[in-house]
Amino acid sequence: xSEDVLVRLKDVVKEFPVKTGSGFGRHTERLQAVAGVxxxxxxxxxxxxxxxxxxxxxxxxxxxxxxxxxxxxxxIFDGHDLSDASPAALLPYRRRIQMVFQDPYGSLNPRRxxxxxxxxxxxxxxxxxxxxxxxxxxxxxxxxxxxxxxYNRFPNEFSGGQRxxxxxxxxxxxxxxxxVCDEPTSALxxxxxxxxxxxxxxxxxxxxxxxLFIAHDLSVVRHVSDRVAVMYLGRIVExxxxxxxxxxxxxxxxxxxxxxxxxxxxxxxxxHAAVKLAGDPPSPLDPPTGCRFHPRCPRAQTRCxxxxxxxxxxHGDGPDHLAExxxxxxxxxxx
Amino acid sequence: MNTATVIRGRGPWQLAxxxxxNDRAAIACIITLLIAVLVAIGAPLLALLTGHSPIExxxxxxxxxxxxxxxxxxxxxxxxxxxxxxxxxxxxxGTRISLLxxxxxxxxxxxxxxxxxxxxxWFGGAVDNFLSRFMDAVLSLPFLVLALALASLVGPGLGxxxxxxxxxxxxxxxxxxxxxxxxxxxxxxxxxARAMGASNLRIMFVEMLPMVSATIIVYATLLIPAAIAFEAxxxxxxxxxxxxTPTWGNMLADAMAYYKVAWWLLLFPGAALLGVTFAFNLxxxxxxxxxxxxxxxxxxxxxxxx
Numbered sequence: 001x002s003e004d005v006l007v008r009l010k011d012v013v014k015e016f017p018v019k020t021g022s023g024f025g026r027h028t029e030r031l032q033a034v035a036g037v038x039x040x041x042x043x044x045x046x047x048x049x050x051x052x053x054x055x056x057x058x059x060x061x062x063x064x065x066x067x068x069x070x071x072x073x074x075x076i077f078d079g080h081d082l083s084d085a086s087p088a089a090l091l092p093y094r095r096r097i098q099m100v101f102q103d104p105y106g107s108l109n110p111r112r113x114x115x116x117x118x119x120x121x122x123x124x125x126x127x128x129x130x131x132x133x134x135x136x137x138x139x140x141x142x143x144x145x146x147x148x149x150x151y152n153r154f155p156n157e158f159s160g161g162q163r164x165x166x167x168x169x170x171x172x173x174x175x176x177x178x179x180v181c182d183e184p185t186s187a188l189x190x191x192x193x194x195x196x197x198x199x200x201x202x203x204x205x206x207x208x209x210x211x212l213f214i215a216h217d218l219s220v221v222r223h224v225s226d227r228v229a230v231m232y233l234g235r236i237v238e239x240x241x242x243x244x245x246x247x248x249x250x251x252x253x254x255x256x257x258x259x260x261x262x263x264x265x266x267x268x269x270x271x272h273a274a275v276k277l278a279g280d281p282p283s284p285l286d287p288p289t290g291c292r293f294h295p296r297c298p299r300a301q302t303r304c305x306x307x308x309x310x311x312x313x314x315h316g317d318g319p320d321h322l323a324e325x326x327x328x329x330x331x332x333x334x335x
Numbered sequence: 336m337n338t339a340t341v342i343r344g345r346g347p348w349q350l351a352x353x354x355x356x357n358d359r360a361a362i363a364c365i366i367t368l369l370i371a372v373l374v375a376i377g378a379p380l381l382a383l384l385t386g387h388s389p390i391e392x393x394x395x396x397x398x399x400x401x402x403x404x405x406x407x408x409x410x411x412x413x414x415x416x417x418x419x420x421x422x423x424x425x426x427x428x429g430t431r432i433s434l435l436x437x438x439x440x441x442x443x444x445x446x447x448x449x450x451x452x453x454x455x456x457w458f459g460g461a462v463d464n465f466l467s468r469f470m471d472a473v474l475s476l477p478f479l480v481l482a483l484a485l486a487s488l489v490g491p492g493l494g495x496x497x498x499x500x501x502x503x504x505x506x507x508x509x510x511x512x513x514x515x516x517x518x519x520x521x522x523x524x525x526x527x528a529r530a531m532g533a534s535n536l537r538i539m540f541v542e543m544l545p546m547v548s549a550t551i552i553v554y555a556t557l558l559i560p561a562a563i564a565f566e567a568x569x570x571x572x573x574x575x576x577x578x579x580t581p582t583w584g585n586m587l588a589d590a591m592a593y594y595k596v597a598w599w600l601l602l603f604p605g606a607a608l609l610g611v612t613f614a615f616n617l618x619x620x621x622x623x624x625x626x627x628x629x630x631x632x633x634x635x636x637x638x639x640x641x
Contacts, residue, residue, distance in 0.1 A: 065530050094532030106523035111347060111545035120541075124533050154347065170527070 006078055006210050007041040007064070007178055013072030014056075014063050018285060031285050033059040035234035035292075036073065038311070041178070046204065046211040048225030048242070050218055050257065052281055056234040057214050058102070061182045064212060065099045066090055077178070095125055098171040102183040104163035108155040114141075114166055115151035121173040140169040144199060161192035165199065172203055180212045185220060197224055219261045222246060227320070230254045233284055233292045236311060240321035248331055250314045250323035252297050253277075255335050275335045291326065298335055299327050351549075354625040361621035367614040371607075375434050378427035385412065387421035389428040390579040394419045404597040414599040416589055422599060425581035426607050432582045433611065436497055436566040441558035443501035448508025449551050453539045455509070456516020467513065473506040479568070486574035493576050496569055500562045508554045515547045549626035556619035560612035567608055583608045 014034040021027055033056040041047050051057045062068045064075055066082055074083045077093055085093070098121075101107035108117055115137050122133045138148035144165040155163055164184060171179055181200065185193040201224060203209060215221045221228055222242055229239040230253065238251040249255045256275040277296045282288055288295050294304040303326055313319055314328035329335070355361050374381070382388055397405055397419025407414045413423040455466040482499045489495050519525060520543070528542050569575035570584025578585055583604045590600035 062526075067526055067530055091532045094530065097530075099527065099530045101523045101527055103523055107527050109524040109542055109545065111548070112541075120528065120533070121531050124528075124531050124537065156347075167527075170531075 004043040005040045006043040007039075007212070008076040009037055009039045009060075009064065009073065010076065011073035012037045012060065012063055012070060012075065014059050014068060015071045020285070029285050032234055032287065033284060034063060035284075035287070037231075037234075037236050038073075039229060039236060039239065041210055041212060043177070043210055044204075044208055045226040046213050046224050048221030048228040049212060049214045049231060050216060050221050050228065051231035053216060054281060054284070055231045056284070057216075057231050058182055060231070061099070061180045061212065061214055065097055065180050066093075067099075091125075095121075095174045096176050097178045097180070098174070098176040100164070100167050100171050100179060100181045100184045103187050104160050104167055105155075105187070107167050108163055110155055113152050113154060114158070117155070118166060118169045118173060120170060125174065127174070136173070137169075140173055143172075143203075144169040145195075159192075160188050161195060164188060164192075164196050168196075168199065168203070172207060172209075175207060176209070178210045178212070180214070182214050183216065184213075186215065186217070193220065200224065218246075218257055230257065233281060233287055235292060235324065237293065237325070238323040239311070240317070240323075244317070244321045248315075248317070248321070250317070250321070250328035251293075251325045252299050252329060252335055253293050254323075255329060259335075291324075293325075299329075301327065351622075351625040355621060358621045358625065360617055361625070364614040364618035364621065367610060368618070371430055371434060371611050371614075374427050375430040378424070378431055381427045382424050385421060385424055387411070387424050389424045389581050390420065392418045392420055397421070404593055404600065406597065407599055413603045414597065416586070416597075416600055417593050420581075422586075422603055425586060426583070426604055429581045429583045429586060429604065430607065430611075432493070432576055432580070433563045433566060433608070436493070436500065437559040437563040437611075437615075440497045440500035440562040440566070441504065441555055443497065444504035444558055444562075445508055445551055445555045446505075447501065448505035448554070449512050449544070449547065451505070452509040452512025453516045453543050453547065455513040457520055457535065457539050457543060459517070459520070463513070463517075466509070470506040470509045470513075473503070474510070476503070478503040482565075482569065483572065483574055486569060491569070491574045491577050496566050496575050499569070500565045503565075504558055504562065508551070508558070511550055511554065512547050515550055516543055519543050519546050553619060553623040553626065556615060556622050560615035560619075563608070563612055563615070 012034055013032065013036055015030045015032050017028045018031045019026065020029050035056075037060055039047065049057050049060070059068065063070055066075065066085070070083050074081050076082070077097060080093070082090060082093055115134065118137045118140055119133045122128055122136060127133070128136065134151070138151060141148040141151065146162060146165050146169065150157075155166070158166065184200070185196050188196060197220070200211065204211060211224070213221060213224055225242050227239065227241050228245045229236050230251065231237070232253050238245065238249065238254045245254065246258065249258055256277050259275045279296050282292070282295060290306045291297070291300070291304040291309050294300040297304065307326070309324045309326045311322045311324045313321060314323045314325065315330050378389075387393065393415065396410055397415035399405060404417055404419070405411055405415045411421050411423070413426065416422055416425070451466050451470065455463040482503060485499060486495055525538060525542050528538050533542070566575055566582070567584035567587065570582040571588045573585070573588065575584050576582050586604040587601065587608070590597070590604070594601040
């Protein structure tokens with residue numbers, strides 16, 4: 001890869017101990033939330049990450065910003081391996097990597113004033129004097145579309161969309177290079193979602209940001225992403241440039257997700273009706289053997305039960321469109 | 336956009352303050368306590384006004400011919416004690432000791448308790464285990480017996496009283512704060528602070544402390560009366576501040592010999608002790624209600640008014 005890779009994930013694994021059973025049968029099992037994820041993010045691009053609730057995408061996000069310790073693999077940022085870095089060694093990278101959280105109500109301390117919340121990054125990294133910080137915070141508030149005069153207000157005086165703007169202002173305060181957006185719009189009204197997405201896009205153009213944009217909604221991701229990765233049960237099952245993924249999805253799971261996007265025009269006749277997947281996602285405590293998707297896959301064959309597929313180009317795709325499937329769908333083929 | 340500027344924003348502290356202001360019981364308590372503070376500060380003034388020192392024995396005027404204490408009157412407004420000392424002036428000086436011990440000891444207890452509680456809640460794991468077991472151990476000590484033993488071992492005094500009271504009170508604060516801190520540590524804004532690179536100390540004191548501060552304030556106001564009563568107990572048993580310095584506790588102890596002939600010896604110091612502890616306790620309840628967002632009395636009362 002000759003292109004400028006800013007963030008490289010190599011076989012990232014994250015497990016959680018889970019206590020199961022009761023009495024004498026009580027024991028600790030290991031839940032593999034992220035089961036070996038490899039992804040590259042190029043400088044300046046937006047990589048969308050989609051998947052159902054519980055597929056491990058938020059866990060992956062927290063591993064990338066090193067809020068969680070990895071149980072395997074590497075997170076490499078701008079050539080530096082952060083996987084085993086100590087908190088002190090991480091500090092300079094914390095300036096360059098930021099995160100926007102899902103819940104604009106939970107991610108702002110209700111007892112602190114907005115100005116001081118947005119000023120946190122400056123204080124933590126000891127940048128500027130108190131007066132300079134205040135000016136910077138007010139500039140940031142203006143930049144994200146908040147009234148700088150509301151500096152002294154508490155978070156409860158703002159709407160959800162405004163709060164998310166506060167969270168974004170805090171994230172861009174130190175002019176980071178890379179921002180992980182963990183479902184930044186899923187807690188907002190649809191009308192507000194578009195505003196926040198546009199704000200993120202404007203900031204990206206202005207500041208040259210790289211985004212890892214997590215969502216469970218393909219229609220939102222399509223809007224903002226250069227490339228999209230689809231996650232299922234802790235693994236990336238397909239990753240491709242947006243257009244390629246939406247037009248030539250190879251993995252049956254991606255197809256099923258795409259078919260679930262509601263049509264904008266009710267009169268528009270769809271090529272095929274929404275694909276309904278059988279059953280619920282299996283428990284990550286006891287992932288299926290072979291291909292993790294096989295119990296729900298309409299195309300599954302015996303090979304899928306025993307042999308795990310790997311993430312490779314399928315049906316003559318370029319090296320940027322990878323799918324993890326033994327029997328990928330060809331163009332025009334339906335589920 | 337413009338409506339936001341019309342609606343008057345009120346912070347959580349402001350809301351709590353307004354709830355407190357609408358609470359008549361709280362206002363009465365605050366007035367009572369302000370009087371106590373004024374009496375404590377103005378004790379020398381009172382001594383000047385009556386012309387009596389708190390420790391001088393007025394054997395000529397303060398005792399009857401048979402050596403019995405003199406009751407309340409023009410010379411001694413609240414009477415004299417068994418040694419002919421002015422009860423009013425002694426109560427005033429005793430207020431100083433009580434408030435000092437109450438505020439300093441509970442302040443110390445809250446400081447230790449909050450720090451230990453937040454540390455246990457934030458770090459979790461082995462740190463939490465160790466600190467929690469330590470708090471359990473302190474809470475399970477028979478505090479009066481141990482306090483008496485320690486006080487007699489070291490020798491009574493103001494500093495010893497304050498230390499003892501603080502030592503036996505911090506653990507209850509610590510336990511409550513720890514439970515709250517554990518709930519807070521996984522909130523997203525704490526995660527956000529970590530992602531920004533905030534240090535442990537910063538997370539504990541900038542992010543978590545404001546969230547547990549309501550609990551801390553409530554506990555502080557409830558610990559003060561307990562500390563005052565505890566100090567009075569120690570003094571009563573002769574292990575608090577040593578005589579002739581007047582405290583409510585040792586005044587009550589002195590009264591035990593005379594209360595059959597001199598009711599004022601028991602009534603006035605007892606009333607002072609009861610009044611101040613009661614006011615603090617009641618105020619603590621009001622503060623707790625005011626700081627509890629689910630208990631919104633301002634909305635309830637304004638709705639009733641309309």
